[in-house]
Amino acid sequence: xxxxxxxxAAAAPLQVWDLTLDDAGLVATGDTLQWAWSDAPAAGPGGAxxxxxxxxxxxxxxxxxxxxxLPPLGGATxxxxxxxxxxxxxxxxxxxxxxxxxxxxxxxxxxxxxxxxEGFVGDSLGWVDSAFDLSGLGDDLQARLRxxxxxxxxxxxxxxxxxxxxxxxVVAPRITPLVLPSxxxxxxxxxxxxxxxxxxxxxxxxxVWWSTGGVPAALPMQDVGNGVYEAEVPGQPPDTVVSxxxxxxxxTQEARYPEEGExxxxxxxxxxxxxxxxxxxxxxxxxxxxxxxxxVTPHPVVGYELTEEGGQVIAVDExxxxxxxxxxxxxxxxxRADYGALGQGDASPTVQVSxxxxxxxxxxxxxxxxxxxxxxxxxxxxxxxLQGRSTFTLxxxxxxxxxxxxxxxxxTLRIAVDGGAVAGxxxxxxxxxxxxxxxxxxxxxxxxxxxxxxxxxxxxxxxQGREVEIVAxxxxxxxGPVQVEAGDGLVLTQPAVVSGEExxxxxxxxxxxxxxxxxxxxxxxxxxxxxxxxxxAYRAPPQRSCSAAPGVxxxxxxxxxxxxxxxxxxxxxxxx
Amino acid sequence: MACQEFGFNGLGTGDPPDRRVVVxxxxxxxxxxxxxxxxxxxETPSMEQEFDALADSVGALMAGLDSxxxxxxxxxxxxxxxxxxxxxxxxxxxxxTADTPEREELFAEMLVTPPVPTQSEAGLAAAILALELATxxxxxxxxxxPDAGLQVVFxxxxxxxxxxxxxxxxAAFLERIALEEASGSWARASALVGDVPSGCASxxxxxxxxxxxxxxxxxxxxxxxxxxxxxxAAVLEALSADSVVLPVRFELAxxxxxxxxxxxxxxxxxxxxxxxxxxxxVVFDTxxxxxxxxxxxxxxxxx
Numbered sequence: 001x002x003x004x005x006x007x008x009a010a011a012a013p014l015q016v017w018d019l020t021l022d023d024a025g026l027v028a029t030g031d032t033l034q035w036a037w038s039d040a041p042a043a044g045p046g047g048a049x050x051x052x053x054x055x056x057x058x059x060x061x062x063x064x065x066x067x068x069x070l071p072p073l074g075g076a077t078x079x080x081x082x083x084x085x086x087x088x089x090x091x092x093x094x095x096x097x098x099x100x101x102x103x104x105x106x107x108x109x110x111x112x113x114x115x116x117x118e119g120f121v122g123d124s125l126g127w128v129d130s131a132f133d134l135s136g137l138g139d140d141l142q143a144r145l146r147x148x149x150x151x152x153x154x155x156x157x158x159x160x161x162x163x164x165x166x167x168x169x170v171v172a173p174r175i176t177p178l179v180l181p182s183x184x185x186x187x188x189x190x191x192x193x194x195x196x197x198x199x200x201x202x203x204x205x206x207x208v209w210w211s212t213g214g215v216p217a218a219l220p221m222q223d224v225g226n227g228v229y230e231a232e233v234p235g236q237p238p239d240t241v242v243s244x245x246x247x248x249x250x251x252t253q254e255a256r257y258p259e260e261g262e263x264x265x266x267x268x269x270x271x272x273x274x275x276x277x278x279x280x281x282x283x284x285x286x287x288x289x290x291x292x293x294x295x296v297t298p299h300p301v302v303g304y305e306l307t308e309e310g311g312q313v314i315a316v317d318e319x320x321x322x323x324x325x326x327x328x329x330x331x332x333x334x335x336r337a338d339y340g341a342l343g344q345g346d347a348s349p350t351v352q353v354s355x356x357x358x359x360x361x362x363x364x365x366x367x368x369x370x371x372x373x374x375x376x377x378x379x380x381x382x383x384x385x386l387q388g389r390s391t392f393t394l395x396x397x398x399x400x401x402x403x404x405x406x407x408x409x410x411x412t413l414r415i416a417v418d419g420g421a422v423a424g425x426x427x428x429x430x431x432x433x434x435x436x437x438x439x440x441x442x443x444x445x446x447x448x449x450x451x452x453x454x455x456x457x458x459x460x461x462x463x464q465g466r467e468v469e470i471v472a473x474x475x476x477x478x479x480g481p482v483q484v485e486a487g488d489g490l491v492l493t494q495p496a497v498v499s500g501e502e503x504x505x506x507x508x509x510x511x512x513x514x515x516x517x518x519x520x521x522x523x524x525x526x527x528x529x530x531x532x533x534x535x536x537a538y539r540a541p542p543q544r545s546c547s548a549a550p551g552v553x554x555x556x557x558x559x560x561x562x563x564x565x566x567x568x569x570x571x572x573x574x575x576x
Numbered sequence: 577m578a579c580q581e582f583g584f585n586g587l588g589t590g591d592p593p594d595r596r597v598v599v600x601x602x603x604x605x606x607x608x609x610x611x612x613x614x615x616x617x618x619e620t621p622s623m624e625q626e627f628d629a630l631a632d633s634v635g636a637l638m639a640g641l642d643s644x645x646x647x648x649x650x651x652x653x654x655x656x657x658x659x660x661x662x663x664x665x666x667x668x669x670x671x672x673t674a675d676t677p678e679r680e681e682l683f684a685e686m687l688v689t690p691p692v693p694t695q696s697e698a699g700l701a702a703a704i705l706a707l708e709l710a711t712x713x714x715x716x717x718x719x720x721x722p723d724a725g726l727q728v729v730f731x732x733x734x735x736x737x738x739x740x741x742x743x744x745x746x747a748a749f750l751e752r753i754a755l756e757e758a759s760g761s762w763a764r765a766s767a768l769v770g771d772v773p774s775g776c777a778s779x780x781x782x783x784x785x786x787x788x789x790x791x792x793x794x795x796x797x798x799x800x801x802x803x804x805x806x807x808x809a810a811v812l813e814a815l816s817a818d819s820v821v822l823p824v825r826f827e828l829a830x831x832x833x834x835x836x837x838x839x840x841x842x843x844x845x846x847x848x849x850x851x852x853x854x855x856x857x858v859v860f861d862t863x864x865x866x867x868x869x870x871x872x873x874x875x876x877x878x879x
Contacts, residue, residue, distance in 0.1 A: 283670065283715060356668050381676075382669060384718035406647050407610075407673045408718045433717035467597045491830055491876050493597045508597040508876075 014079075015071055017163040020048045029144075030064030041159070045086040045126050049161035052147055058089075058157035065098075065144040068163065072139030076167040078200065079134040081143065083163055086127045087120040088156035093149045094118035095158050101137045105144065108132050112174035112198060120158065127161070131171040133200045172253035173199040175246065178228060181265040185297055187342065189235025191242070191265065195257060198227045199250045210244035212236065221246065236267040238343055269345035270295035272304065272319065272335050277353045284356045284382050284434040291320035295337050295345060303338040309350065327359035327381070356382035358437035361409075363428060367444040369451045371419040373401075373528035376443075378411045383430060383437065385411050390432035394443050397421025414528070421445045452476035454522075454531050464515065464538040467493055467508035472522070472531050474501045479526040486520055489513025489535060496522065509535045596833065596875050603826050603870040605863070608761050610724030611641065611819045612649045614706060616699045617687065618732035619654040625780035626803060630731060631684035633808035640816025642674055648819070649673050651719045652686045653706040655699040655732065657741060663705030665716050699730050700745040700788060701738035703765075704752045726756045726763035727819045730793070733770055733783035733803055749792050762821050765789075766798035768811055776804035822863035828856040832874030840871045 017024040023037035034053040041047075041054030050066055052058035073079040081097075089095045096119035098105040107119075110130040115122055120130075134141075147158055179194035193208050206223070208231035209216035221229035233242055243262040248255050257263075272292040279285050294301055306321060307313045309332040314321070323333065331353040337345040362379040378385075378392065387405040392413055394400065398421055402414040428442040456473045482496040484505050490513060494506025503522060515537040522529040617623070641648040650672040651665040665671065667686040672679045707726075709716040720726065730736075738745035749765070756763040769786025770776050776783050783803050793800045799818050801811040832851070839846040841864050848861040858872055 281715075283668075354668055379675070384671070386718050387722050389712075389717070405721070407649050407675075407721070408669075408671045409673055409675055433713075491597060491599060493599050493876075495600065495602055506597075 014073075014076070014165045014167055016165075017068070019050050019161045019163070023050065025069070026050060027067045028064065029067055031062040032059050032064055034059045034062065034064045035066040035145075035147075043156050044088075044159040047161060049159045051159035052157035054157075054159075057154045058147065058149060060093075060149040060154040061151040063146070063148045065146040066160070068143045068145075070134075070141040070143055070165065073134060073137055073141060073165075073167075074139040076135065078167055078169050079137065080166045080168070080170055080200070081132040081134050081163065082166065082170065083130050083132070083160060084127055085120075085130065085145075085158065085160040086124050087158045088123045089119075089121045089147070089158060090149075090153060090155045091121060092118075092152055093121065093147065093154070095120040095145070095147050097132055098144050098146050099134065099137060100142045100144075102140055105146075108134070108143075111171055111200060112176065123155075134165075135200070169201055169250060169252045171200065173197055173203055173248050173250050173255040175248065175255050175257040177257065179230075180263065181233065181242070183266045183268060185238075185268060185270055185299065187235055187238060187267065187269075190232035191235075192230060192232050193221075193244065193246065194224075194228060194230045195221070195246055196227050197229050197248045197255070199253075201250045204249050204251060206246065206248040207231075208233070208244055208246045210242055212240050212242055216243075216245075221248075238267060238269040238339075239346070240267045241265075242267065269299060269337065269339050269342060270297040271346035271348040272337055273348065275333065275335055275348045275351045277333065277351050279353065279355055282355065282435065284358060284384060285325060286357060286435075286437065287322050287324050288353055288355065289320070290323050290333060290335070290351075292335050292348060294319055297337070297339075297345070299339050299342055301337045301345075302340040304335050305338055305344065306333060306335050307347070308333055325353075325355065325357045327357045329357070331355065358382040358430070358435075358439075360428065360437075360439045360442055363439075363442050366442060367446050368398075368415065368417050369446040369449045370397075370417050370421050370423065371448055372451050373414070373416040373530075375526055375528075376413045376415055378413060378428070378430075380409055382434075384408050384432055384434040385430070386433050390430060393429045393431075395426040398426075398443075398445065416528075417445055419448070423447050452527065452529070454529050457531050457533065460532065461534040461536050462490070462507055462509045463536045464509050464513055465511040466538075467506060469494070469504060470507050470520075470531070470533070471502065471504050472529075474503070474529060477501050478503060478522075478524040478529075480524050483523040483525075484520060485523065487518055490518065490520065490533075498524075507533070511538070596836075596877055599830050599832070599874055599876050601826075601828060601872045601874075603872070605822060605866055605868045605870060607644055607646060607820045607866060608723075608725055608823055609645075610647045610649075610721050610761075611727055611821075612651070612720055612724045613637075613641075613727045613729065613815075613819065614703065614719070615650070615652045616703045616706070616728060616730045616732075617652055617654055618697050618699060618734060619656055620697060620734065622733055622781055623731075626731065626733060627687040629780060629808045631680075631687050633812050634683045635680050636809040637812035637816050638674070638679060640813050641819060644816065644820045646819065647674070647724075649719060649721070649724070650679075650683070651706070651716070652683070653702055655702045655736075656696040657698040657701050657705070657738070658696045663702060663709050663716070665706060665719060670716070671719050696737070697732060697734045698736060698738040698741060698745075699732055700736045700749045700792065701741040703728050703730070704742070704749055707752055707756065720756070722759065723761055725761050725819065725821055726753075727798070727815065728753075728763075728765040729768065729815060730765065730786070730789040731768045731803065732786055732789060733781065735770075735784055735786050736788035738788075746788055746791050746795075750795055753792075753796055764796035764798040764818070765792045766800070766815055766818065767793040768801050768803050768805075768808075771802050771804065776802055778804035778806065780804070820866075822866055824860040824863045825852070826858045826860075826870060826872065828858065828872060828874065830874070830876045831856050833877055836875035838873045840873075842868045843871075846870075 028035035037050050038054035039048040044051050096107050099108050176196040181191035206221035206229045208219040210233050219231045221231040243264050245262050246257045272295050275292040278289040303317050309330040311329050332350045334347040334350045336347045360380040364377045385405045392400045397418040399416045405411045423445045425441045425444045428439045430437045452475045455475050462468045477500045478498045484492045486492045489510045491508045493508050496503050496505040513535045515535050518533045520531040710720040742748040753763045767789035769789045770783030772785045772790045775785045852859050
């Protein structure tokens with residue numbers, strides 16, 4: 001069945017040649033007689049049919065025809081020959097239908113024309129239908145499928161598997177696109193649709209149906225002559241997709257363009273091009289340079305709108321900007337042009353930035369009182385901390401005494417907050433191998449509060465060259481095992497033993513330790529406690545200056561003399 | 577006698593006597609804390625199935641390092657020495673730590689063969705370059721920590737082909753390892769490669785013998801395992817165990833009088849140690865077992 005052409009079965013055909021069953025009496029003629037019927041041709045699209053050299057490519061440098069005897073058509077008013085065929089014919093050859101009505105062979109064009117001037121040349125890519133108007137040709141008729149091949153290379157050939165002859169309007173109008181609207185930036189319109197609509201009979205109601213999402217509106221097409229029809233879709237706002245299709249009837253058959261579905265075009269305002277993200281080779285960054293090329297558009301651009309997918313949007317005037325990267329952002333950027341009163345243009349293709357953004361997960365504790373010395377944990381991502389290369393600052397009055405980097409994301413800082421440090425929030429600044437990261441407001445200096453302190457020390461002095469056991473009491477329990485930093489001239493002889501608020505440790509003063517006040521530092525892993533100790537100068541022990549008591553009176557006399565001398569000695573000392 | 581308390585000479589300021597005090601220091605034996613693990617991955621197309629097996633098993637390595645109490649860092653570099661990214665650690669972030677969120681998934685995401693297939697398998701050269709880039713100013717800076725050990729793990733179903741980049745790739749790599757040891761605490765290489773000398777086959781495919789990789793692993797005392805091994809998890813567990821290194825050196829806070837030092841381990845007098853002078857330290861011949869308590873008693877001159 002030639003389904004593609006017979007939209008509705010009219011009257012019964014005058015004759016049918018079903019060439020899938022047998023050769024139907026058709027006759028091969030010509031130079032090489034290469035037309036042949038085969039039930040299993042080796043070439044062509046396959047299946048029983050007539051074909052040119054069914055064993056392989058058609059023969060070249062030859063002129064061959066397949067002749068069909070037609071019934072008398074003198075009484076027919078709309079004689080139409082339908083043909084189901086396939087062709088693969090090389091350029092330079094020709095393949096056409098010819099009719100001999102008594103005055104010699106004449107080429108007949110199919111309705112809608114041949115694909116080339118030489119007829120069915122090219123590749124049909126399988127079985128296709130063609131229709132020929134044979135009206136008014138008389139009664140003594142023959143038709144032939146003529147293949148004229150030049151000496152150059154041949155192709156698969158020409159195959160036919162069904163012919164039908166009708167006396168009725170069995171062919172729907174044929175629509176060929178001439179001018180179709182495409183995507184455009186014309187906000188005024190109209191958008192012209194121009195189609196070729198041909199048939200063997202008069203056409204009625206050529207119409208374009210269009211919509212932007214709702215029920216299609218009808219737009220009658222104007223006949224501009226020579227089978228050409230036009231319609232104009234009105235102008236649309238930007239970012240509008242217009243869907244349309246065309247229909248036409250010849251009263252018995254209808255045709256549609258496109259045959260299925262709808263054609264579309266889009267009215268838009270152009271997007272900027274070539275969006276680039278430049279990190280200057282950095283693998284960790286807090287900002288990225290974005291630049292792009294202005295859109296190609298007839299409309300004035302007043303600015304741009306940059307968007308990070310799932311994140312913030314910023315407006316800029318120029319075609320470049322520096323974008324602050326945020327932790328957790330998608331790092332997928334696009335830009336669109338601002339066309340002022342016309343609205344926003346299309347978004348550019350997205351550009352993905354592969355970079356890490358420093359992120360502070362934890363600063364613990366994040367507030368420390370003035371006068372306190374303690375440890376602070378820094379933990380985050382994208383920090384790339386490195387011992388000896390990363391420095392940490394917390395602003396004036398806060399000294400980072402030590403930084404112990406555990407890994408790229410973790411460090412412990414030992415800080416001392418000066419008693420005169422300005423209270424309030426401040427930034428943590430980390431300067432490391434992958435750049436500088438600033439975390440505003442991450443840290444706070446508190447007014448002096450209830451900072452735990454050492455409340456008693458016994459003994460609070462150690463003599464040069466002597467060893468003592470120190471017992472210190474704190475106002476709060478120690479957080480854990482205590483490490484003792486004895487300091488210059490002092491030796492820790494016994495590790496600290498902690499019991500709640502009490503700590504004991506052995507301490508000796510070197511013989512050459514400078515006399516005077518010292519602060520021994522107790523480190524419980526959280527806080528640093530100062531224990532005030534005095535190193536006292538060695539004084540030679542008292543020596544016996546008499547071997548026997550001179551009696552009670554004598555004893556009081558000695559006592560008075562010794563007291564006087566003692567006061568004198570101290571007085572000298574005080575005067576020095 | 578009472579008059580002793582009031583002797584005139586008792587108020588003098590003579591030099592303190594030469595006294596000595598005994599200092600006790602305690603240590604608990606624990607593994608050296610840091611290890612940086614560098615995976616050097618053959619990224620040729622034949623490795624895709626090994627990638628899946630490695631990604632499925634890396635959790636065993638991470639769990640092993642966690643349970644050993646190590647501070648670990650892990651990076652991955654491709655063995656391709658042709659592309660623009662040669663020597664650069666893969667991924668974002670490009671250093672995974674114990675605290676990295678979704679660390680196993682991140683590792684798996686790194687293991688993707690490049691869109692343009694490579695045939696370059698210069699693992700030794702890639703490892704050298706990656707470690708060079710981890711020094712001052714390099715793109716991988718942050719991966720190598722000053723006092724951390726280094727475990728380089730080669731994963732390949734072929735042999736090294738760095739000969740166009742180094743005259744003697746094995747020697748060049750061992751030289752790099754020596755440099756790392758000099759600036760860190762220890763360094764070694766391990767090889768998860770095709771069996772030497774005949775290669776191997778598994779359901780994941782075939783592998784050529786990884787001769788050069790095995791040579792550097794054996795030279796540095798690392799682990800050698802077959803890439804055709806059915807259970808990568810067991811291999812990676814062995815790698816984590818290999819990354820646990822116990823110290824032999826225990827530095828003292830004061831300078832002891834050398835003939836008055838006593839060392840006990842879990843309360844038992846210890847032998848097999850010597851006293852280092854500068855800085856003062858007790859150095860054992862073999863590392864004491866993990867978890868033992870080491871007590872060093874020594875005399876310090878106060879003058």
